[in-house]
Amino acid sequence: MKEIKVSAPGKIILHGEHAVVYGKAAIAGSLDLRFHLNLTCTNDFKVALALPDIGISKTVELAALQSKIKKFINFESFRNPVAATEDVIAALKELLHVEPDCTDTKQLAVVAFLYIYAIIFINKSEPPSISVEMKSEIPVGAGLGSSAAFSVSLSSALLQLAGVTFSEKVSDDLSTWSSTDLDIINKYAFLGEKMIHGQPSGIDNSISTYGGALRFQKGEMTHLGSIPTLSVMLVNTQVPRSTKTLISILRKLYNSYTEIFEPVLSSVEAITEKAELTLRRLQETGESNHYKTLGELMDMNHQLLNLMGVGHPSLDQVIAEAKKCGFHAHRFERSS
Numbered sequence: 633m634k635e636i637k638v639s640a641p642g643k644i645i646l647h648g649e650h651a652v653v654y655g656k657a658a659i660a661g662s663l664d665l666r667f668h669l670n671l672t673c674t675n676d677f678k679v680a681l682a683l684p685d686i687g688i689s690k691t692v693e694l695a696a697l698q699s700k701i702k703k704f705i706n707f708e709s710f711r712n713p714v715a716a717t718e719d720v721i722a723a724l725k726e727l728l729h730v731e732p733d734c735t736d737t738k739q740l741a742v743v744a745f746l747y748i749y750a751i752i753f754i755n756k757s758e759p760p761s762i763s764v765e766m767k768s769e770i771p772v773g774a775g776l777g778s779s780a781a782f783s784v785s786l787s788s789a790l791l792q793l794a795g796v797t798f799s800e801k802v803s804d805d806l807s808t809w810s811s812t813d814l815d816i817i818n819k820y821a822f823l824g825e826k827m828i829h830g831q832p833s834g835i836d837n838s839i840s841t842y843g844g845a846l847r848f849q850k851g852e853m854t855h856l857g858s859i860p861t862l863s864v865m866l867v868n869t870q871v872p873r874s875t876k877t878l879i880s881i882l883r884k885l886y887n888s889y890t891e892i893f894e895p896v897l898s899s900v901e902a903i904t905e906k907a908e909l910t911l912r913r914l915q916e917t918g919e920s921n922h923y924k925t926l927g928e929l930m931d932m933n934h935q936l937l938n939l940m941g942v943g944h945p946s947l948d949q950v951i952a953e954a955k956k957c958g959f960h961a962h963r964f965e966r967s968s
């Protein structure tokens with residue numbers, strides 16, 4: 633029985649979170665916390681998905697999937713996957729017995745999975761029967777890119793099954809992809825993120841696809857090659873939230889007070905630029921005064937995120953405690 637195993641990393645955004653949705657620059661790096669996917673080919677004419685971390689398990693008949701959504705699927709080419717329309721999302725929700733106005737991102741994970749399956753396979757004469765299990769080391773809804781790692785894992789596994797992309801063996805238990813194939817995987821993963829976040833910038837799926845540390849702005853990314861190795865302490869407040877909700881909170885504020893929030897977002901970008909420059913200087917000179925600047929930038933970034941409506945008292949508490957020990961921080965973890 634054919635099996636495919638893939639994994640994808642989570643991410644941490646150092647600066648520019650949320651502002652990046654408005655076209656501002658952000659810098660981020662991948663984490664060694666990963667999302668794991670195990671796909672098995674079956675012969676039962678079904679697509680089965682198990683997501684034990686979020687308590688979801690769904691099986692759909694291939695015939696039902698085809699009859700429900702085939703007419704809505706626009707296919708141009710494998711290289712240019714088309715985003716889901718309202719019609720196809722509605723049809724998938726109906727198939728899954730999910731309310732039409734459901735915004736529960738756990739349910740939307742299944743919608744995203746079936747949509748990506750459908751755009752890859754639905755026009756084939758014999759779409760494959762598969763059973764997929766996905767488990768993650770990345771906490772859900774903690775700001776560490778779990779949704780992106782989910783979308784990257786499922787896109788890479790399904791594209792590999794379809795023979796659209798090919799992984800290359802690096803060692804006995806490790807494979808990788810060419811940059812052309814990574815570009816394709818990233819495009820499909822972005823469509824998955826759209827289902828889960830609503831209006832993502834694309835930074836999370838890009839970091840999870842390409843790894844390393846990136847500067848990202850308006851879909852363009854540059855690898856931050858030579859920056860110093862920094863130890864970052866992640867604190868999980870255990871207060872989960874949905875990024876989709878936070879994005880919409882800021883969107884409402886931005887629409888009501890655009891003249892106030894434009895300069896706020898520009899200030900966030902100025903922090904990102906200054907941090908990038910400081911990291912480079914630190915790498916070149918090793919001078920310790922740059923750590924002080926990085927700390928101050930973290931503090932300012934945190935205050936701006938609070939102003940943007942995406943903070944949480946639990947984060948302020950963590951930051952206050954960290955400060956007592958000389959640490960500076962901003963909200964990698966947030967709550968709705």
Ligand SMILES: Nc1ncnc2c1ncn2[C@@H]1O[C@H](COP(=O)(O)OP(=O)(O)OP(=O)(O)O)[C@@H](O)[C@H]1O
Pocket residue numbers: 683684685686736737738739740741766767768771772773774775776777778779780782828829836873874875876
């Ligand atoms: N382990 C998992 N199993 C199944 N689905 C998951 C898992 N982790 C994340 N997801 C999907 O991602 C959603 C959470 O995504 P959300 O964007 O709100 O948080 P995040 O990606 O962890 O944080 P951020 O986007 O701020 O980095 C879940 O509701 C689910 O749809």
Ligand SMILES: C[C@@](O)(CCO)CC(=O)[O-]
Pocket residue numbers: 645648649650651652653775776777829831832833834835836875879
């Ligand atoms: C909050 C946000 O900036 C990052 C989510 O991890 C949203 C996005 O860029 O899509």
Ligand SMILES: [Mg+2]
Pocket residue numbers: 777778779780829836875
């Ligand atoms: Mg997410």
